[in-house]
Amino acid sequence: MRIVCVSTPGGAELFASRLGHGEDPRLAVWQHGLSLARPIAAFRDGEDIVLTVQGAPHSHGVLRTRRPRGLDPDAEVRPGEVPQVRQRIAAYSIVASRRGLLATQFSDQTHVPGQWGLPGGGVDAGEEPTETIVREAMEETGQRIEPVELVDVQSDHWIGRAPNGVLEDFHAIRLVYRADCPDPTDPVVHDVGGTTAGACWVPWSELRRTRWTSGTRSLLDRHL
Structure with a gap:
């Protein structure tokens, strides 16, 4: 992934760089x-995804990012x-939608079975991230959605x-969009x-009584 930082939407480019493995986009901008x-x-540029963000001068305060989790305690390494x-x-x-917020429940193939999150998944080769959320919403819930805007990373x-x-040294980057569902149906x-x-x-x-994953709950607290 490449990250491009601009002064305002459509404004001057402040810097552009490649996001290193394990690097938080907020840290890349902070540096x-x-x-x-x-x-x-x-958006997609060939085989790459380019993330455009708006930057603003900081006052050298404390940068709050997710700390690397290190080695999964359940992973036995030979x-x-x-x-x-x-x-x-x-x-x-x-x-x-008028029916509420669309949610997906994690299966026992994940580390959080039974908990709830947002529809979505990996961006396929040649796919735009907005195409990903439309496809994943259909595959995971049977709903036709319309992307609105990118709200978080x-x-x-x-x-x-x-x-x-x-065994993987895994760096997950999640692009989070706001979307509408004009014609909600029973999820399948x-x-x-x-x-x-x-x-x-x-x-x-x-919403408050639903058993969300911690990452999903923090997103909903910020954006709803």
């Missing part, structure tokens, strides 16, 4: 003497085993085992047997 004011857009380095860019959506870094058993999981066990519309009155 140039700026704060990440807000993400603006993400002597001499070297983790494979992997950076995964994914896109998720906060989908609103998250970074997480740890060493652990993938579902296939491979089409991608059966994967990481999604169920899907539903969570009524607005039930």
